[in-house]
Amino acid sequence: MYPPINTSIINERRVIETFKELIEMPSPSYQEHEIGRRLVEILQGLSFETETLDYGDSFNILARKRGSIEGAASLLLSAHMDTVQPTTTAIGYSHHNGLISSTGETILGADDKSGIAEILEALTVLNETGHPHGDIEVLLTSAEEKGLQGAKHVDYDKIKSRYALVLDSSGKVGRVVLAAPTHVTYRMTVTGRAAHAGIEPEKGTNAIVAAAKIVSAIVDGRINAETTANVGVIHGGSATNIVPVEVVFDGEFRSLNPDTLNKIVDTAFDTARNIARKNQVKITIQQQRQYEGYNFDQANPFIQLISDSIARCQIAPVYIRSGGGSDANIFNQHGIMSIPISTGMQKPHTTEEHIYTADLLKGSLLVIEVIASWSAKKAESPPSFPIR
Ligand SMILES: [Zn+2]
Known part of the structure; x- marks a missing residue:
C-alpha cells in the first residue's frame, strides 16, 4: 500500500476556475492554438517539460515530469483540447447550485x-503536497472530434508509458470504458447511364433506383449487442428529366468483435456488388478502417487498479462497453494499454451539455488516486492485451 493522500487539499474553487478558464477559450477542432499555448504555460508552471508535436497545421502537446520514486512505472494521462461545434467566440454557460x-x-x-x-488539478495537488509518484506523461491531443486526427499523428516513440488513463x-x-469498437467507414459510388427521362428513358440506367436497392438490402442500425451499421449520407441525380447517372453514399460499420465486423463488411459489399451487376450499374467501394477496437476484461490488473482507485473515492465503479471510439483506440493500437x-x-x-462541479472534484481525486496507486508499482510490466 502507498501512503494515504491528503485529499482535502483538492481545491474545489481552483478546479472550477480552471474548467471555466478552459471553456472560455473556444477551441473547435484545428483551432486549438490559444488553449494550447495556455496549457503549455500551466504545465510548465507545474514543472513539466513540454513538447509541441506539430503535424500539418495542427499540433499535440506532450508533457513529462520525472517522478520522485525510482523505478516506478510511468503513467500517461490524456485528454483532447478540441470541441465539437457549435461554439461561437464565447461559450454561453451558467453556474448555479453546483451545476455548470x-x-x-x-x-x-x-x-x-x-x-x-x-x-x-490532480497535478497541481501532487505538486503542492510533494506526494511521491513515478514519472508522469501528459498527452493533450487536437482534432479528436475529427476522427481522432491528433492521436493518429503522434510519434509514439516519444511516449514511454505503456499504460494510459484517458x-x-x-x-x-x-464509469470505466472496458471496450470500444473497430470502426470502418465506406463510400459507395454507383454509376448508371444518363438519358432524357421523357424521350428515351430506355437508353438510361437509373443510378438512384440501383442505389436504393443496395441501401435497402444491406444491414442497417443495430445488428447485435456489439455491432452497428449506418448509411449516413447520400447524394445523387441532377434533374427530374434526366435518368440519374451517379449516386454516392457514405456509411459505416462498428463492432466490438473484429470477426463479426469483417463478416458484416464483406457481406454488405458483396451484396452491393451483386445488386449493381443485376441492375447494370457500375459500383466502386472505398473503405477506410478508422480505428481498431479493444476489449479488456474486468479482471485485467490495470482495470482493477482503476476500479480500486474509484472505490477509494467512495464511488462504485460502473463498467461499460462503448459503441464509440476515442483516442484510447489509437493509443491501444500503439501498444499503450x-x-x-x-x-x-x-x-x-x-x-x-453540463457538468456537476462535484464531478470535477471527484474526477480530480480519482486521477490522484490512480497516480498514487500506480506509482506503487515498482516496475513496468508489459501490457497483457489484447484480451477478447
Ligand atoms: Zn471527447
Whole structure:
C-alpha cells in the first residue's frame, strides 16, 4: 500500500476556475492554438517539460515530469483540447447550485475540458503536497472530434508509458470504458447511364433506383449487442428529366468483435456488388478502417487498479462497453494499454451539455488516486492485451 493522500487539499474553487478558464477559450477542432499555448504555460508552471508535436497545421502537446520514486512505472494521462461545434467566440454557460451548463446556444466544452481540468488539478495537488509518484506523461491531443486526427499523428516513440488513463467519457465519475469498437467507414459510388427521362428513358440506367436497392438490402442500425451499421449520407441525380447517372453514399460499420465486423463488411459489399451487376450499374467501394477496437476484461490488473482507485473515492465503479471510439483506440493500437474513464460531462455534443462541479472534484481525486496507486508499482510490466 502507498501512503494515504491528503485529499482535502483538492481545491474545489481552483478546479472550477480552471474548467471555466478552459471553456472560455473556444477551441473547435484545428483551432486549438490559444488553449494550447495556455496549457503549455500551466504545465510548465507545474514543472513539466513540454513538447509541441506539430503535424500539418495542427499540433499535440506532450508533457513529462520525472517522478520522485525510482523505478516506478510511468503513467500517461490524456485528454483532447478540441470541441465539437457549435461554439461561437464565447461559450454561453451558467453556474448555479453546483451545476455548470450551457445556456443553449453553444456546446459547453466539458467534452473534453473537464478531463483537462481534472488532470491539471490532480497535478497541481501532487505538486503542492510533494506526494511521491513515478514519472508522469501528459498527452493533450487536437482534432479528436475529427476522427481522432491528433492521436493518429503522434510519434509514439516519444511516449514511454505503456499504460494510459484517458479522461474522455461521459456520465458520472466512476464509469470505466472496458471496450470500444473497430470502426470502418465506406463510400459507395454507383454509376448508371444518363438519358432524357421523357424521350428515351430506355437508353438510361437509373443510378438512384440501383442505389436504393443496395441501401435497402444491406444491414442497417443495430445488428447485435456489439455491432452497428449506418448509411449516413447520400447524394445523387441532377434533374427530374434526366435518368440519374451517379449516386454516392457514405456509411459505416462498428463492432466490438473484429470477426463479426469483417463478416458484416464483406457481406454488405458483396451484396452491393451483386445488386449493381443485376441492375447494370457500375459500383466502386472505398473503405477506410478508422480505428481498431479493444476489449479488456474486468479482471485485467490495470482495470482493477482503476476500479480500486474509484472505490477509494467512495464511488462504485460502473463498467461499460462503448459503441464509440476515442483516442484510447489509437493509443491501444500503439501498444499503450489505454482506458477511458468518465469525467462527469453530461450530454456532450449537444447544446444541453453540463457538468456537476462535484464531478470535477471527484474526477480530480480519482486521477490522484490512480497516480498514487500506480506509482506503487515498482516496475513496468508489459501490457497483457489484447484480451477478447
Ligand atoms: Zn471527447
